[in-house]
Amino acid sequence: MTARPTTTSVPTTTTPMATAPSVAPVAPPAARGAARAGSRPAPTGRPRGAYLAAKRPCDVVVVGARCAGAATALLLARAGLRVLLLDRAAAGSDTLCTHALMRGAVLQLHRWGLLDTIIAAGTPPVRSAVFRCPQDDVRLPVRPTPGVAGLDALYAPRRTLLDAALADAARRAGAEVRFGMAVTRLLTDGAGRVVGVAASPATRAGAVAERAAAGDARRRGGDEAGSGQAPGPREFLVRAALTIGADGAASTVARAVRAPARRVGPAAGSYLYGYWRGLPTDGYEWFYGPGSSAGLVPTNDELTCLFAGRAAARMRPVRSGTREARTALDAVAAAAAPGLTDRLAGAEPVGRVAAFTGRGAQLRQAFGPGWALAGDAGLALDPLGVHGISDALRDAELLARAVVAAGPAPGPGLDAALGRYQQARDRLALPMLAATDRLATHAWHRSSPRPALHALYAAMDAGVDALLALPPAPWADGGWAAGGVGR
Numbered sequence: 105m106t107a108r109p110t111t112t113s114v115p116t117t118t119t120p121m122a123t124a125p126s127v128a129p130v131a132p133p134a135a136r137g138a139a140r141a142g143s144r145p146a147p148t149g150r151p152r153g154a155y156l157a158a159k160r161p162c163d164v165v166v167v168g169a170r171c172a173g174a175a176t177a178l179l180l181a182r183a184g185l186r187v188l189l190l191d192r193a194a195a196g197s198d199t200l201c202t203h204a205l206m207r208g209a210v211l212q213l214h215r216w217g218l219l220d221t222i223i224a225a226g227t228p229p230v231r232s233a234v235f236r237c238p239q240d241d242v243r244l245p246v247r248p249t250p251g252v253a254g255l256d257a258l259y260a261p262r263r264t265l266l267d268a269a270l271a272d273a274a275r276r277a278g279a280e281v282r283f284g285m286a287v288t289r290l291l292t293d294g295a296g297r298v299v300g301v302a303a304s305p306a307t308r309a310g311a312v313a314e315r316a317a318a319g320d321a322r323r324r325g326g327d328e329a330g331s332g333q334a335p336g337p338r339e340f341l342v343r344a345a346l347t348i349g350a351d352g353a354a355s356t357v358a359r360a361v362r363a364p365a366r367r368v369g370p371a372a373g374s375y376l377y378g379y380w381r382g383l384p385t386d387g388y389e390w391f392y393g394p395g396s397s398a399g400l401v402p403t404n405d406e407l408t409c410l411f412a413g414r415a416a417a418r419m420r421p422v423r424s425g426t427r428e429a430r431t432a433l434d435a436v437a438a439a440a441a442p443g444l445t446d447r448l449a450g451a452e453p454v455g456r457v458a459a460f461t462g463r464g465a466q467l468r469q470a471f472g473p474g475w476a477l478a479g480d481a482g483l484a485l486d487p488l489g490v491h492g493i494s495d496a497l498r499d500a501e502l503l504a505r506a507v508v509a510a511g512p513a514p515g516p517g518l519d520a521a522l523g524r525y526q527q528a529r530d531r532l533a534l535p536m537l538a539a540t541d542r543l544a545t546h547a548w549h550r551s552s553p554r555p556a557l558h559a560l561y562a563a564m565d566a567g568v569d570a571l572l573a574l575p576p577a578p579w580a581d582g583g584w585a586a587g588g589v590g591r
């Protein structure tokens with residue numbers, strides 16, 4: 105059974121919230137009583153777990169359990185909040201990606217105590233990036249991160265590894281994690297505030313697990329959830345003080361609340377992706393040919409991911425897994441970098457070629473009454489910028505810090521904290537959006553890609569600086585205090 109489509113299933117009973125409170129910048133309040141909670145049991149009187157089956161209200165329900173959602177749930181749970189993390193996909197499932205993490209993401213995984221898991225899984229270290237531009241090549245060594253011994257490499261883990269490591273850590277920290285459960289609509293109170301979600305099993309495994317777990321509790325659902333809305337057939341209602349949409353660019357949560365677009369980027373590329381064995385790389389390699397781009401990224405299992413793309417309007421659509429897709433990938437890669445053809449000829453293609461049809465960038469309103477967005481749900485950029493995962497982890501931490509500082513309960517404190525989250529996100533995201541949008545045009549046959557690349561990497565550095573400047577976390581960080589990598 106496949107996941108239920110959610111885009112059409114949010115019913116009209118869900119109340120739209122077109123505007124969020126306007127918030128003046130103020131100094132961040134001190135973290136509320138949660139300091140260094142780590143993965144210790146929740147404070148007395150705040151039971152954790154069994155929110156879905158028993159209809160016990162939780163503090164935060166997070167929709168989407170990949171890099172944004174699992175990271176947000178992990179940090180909130182470590183801070184002692186009661187968290188339910190839902191994803192309609194099966195546990196450990198893959199998703200289309202080039203995998204490349206940038207410095208900020210590596211720093212955060214290290215701080216959270218998860219980088220060693222990525223390294224131990226055999227993810228190859230990347231110590232330089234080469235930008236092969238029409239005029240010349242530029243090689244940049246990976247700069248060590250100040251104050252962290254040994255943090256001098258990047259990594260490109262498969263999503264089956266990265267997302268699972270984050271979700272496992274969230275579970276270990278006390279979050280209830282449920283895969284195979286699709287959020288179909290949001291619950292609202294009489295004033296239009298989001299007060300939770302309705303979810304349904306999206307996979308056969310999800311349905312079996314929920315039937316076993318729920319028993320009679322499910323049938324008590326509506327009233328116990330306190331939403332005043334009865335569950336539909338096969339629906340579970342979950343009441344939460346805050347609902348976080350980390351459910352990707354086509355976010356069900358963002359659409360249900362009609363989160364306004366704060367900025368859109370019109371440029372969109374289309375890309376093809378495949379894996380090769382026996383294709384050594386010179387670190388991350390990025391190619392910018394006439395109207396075309398490509399990249400080589402070394403990942404797990406001694407595989408190298410190759411992508412190649414063009415502006416969407418200049419790419420003939422092909423279906424994933426077809427012979428046309430493989431032929432097109434070879435042709436676009438050769439256009440971006442003629443030398444790639446010989447390198448590919450000496451390597452073994454593994455698996456199918458996948459196609460990604462481009463979409464313009466979108467920065468959405470990040471919060472409103474009872475809801476907030478993280479990751480691609482709030483900020484989705486063209487993949488050519490290669491920063492989506494890093495942005496998602498950064499925003500997960502900024503959002504988690506805001507929620508922990510103010511507490512998840514409704515009120516002006518939470519609104520102000522979420523306003524500061526949005527300001528911080530936008531300040532870091534807007535230069536990245538502009539630079540990525542310029543790259544996505546693939547128009548560097550008229551002008552060099554270098555200015556856009558400089559702008560992109562300046563935006564990346566600003567993101568790393570912002571992470572380094574954060575005050576101590578209100579949760580226990582796995583490896584940060586001890587410093588050093590690969591201990």
Ligand SMILES: Cc1cc2nc3c(=O)[nH]c(=O)nc-3n(C[C@H](O)[C@H](O)[C@H](O)COP(=O)(O)OP(=O)(O)OC[C@H]3O[C@@H](n4cnc5c(N)ncnc54)[C@H](O)[C@@H]3O)c2cc1C
Binds near residue numbers: 168204205350
């Ligand atoms: C082709 C491609 C290549 C990319 N390459 C890179 C790269 O090399 N480096 C990089 O940093 N970024 C890359 N990105 C971007 C990166 O993949 C995204 O930015 C990142 O995945 C965003 O993470 P997320 O957790 O916000 O959302 P997603 O990864 O999209 O995860 C959202 C999750 O929400 C779940 N979900 C959705 N709706 C519901 C619902 N109604 N109920 C329950 N669950 C739901 C989905 O099942 C999914 O698991 C690439 C993107 C694409 C498309």
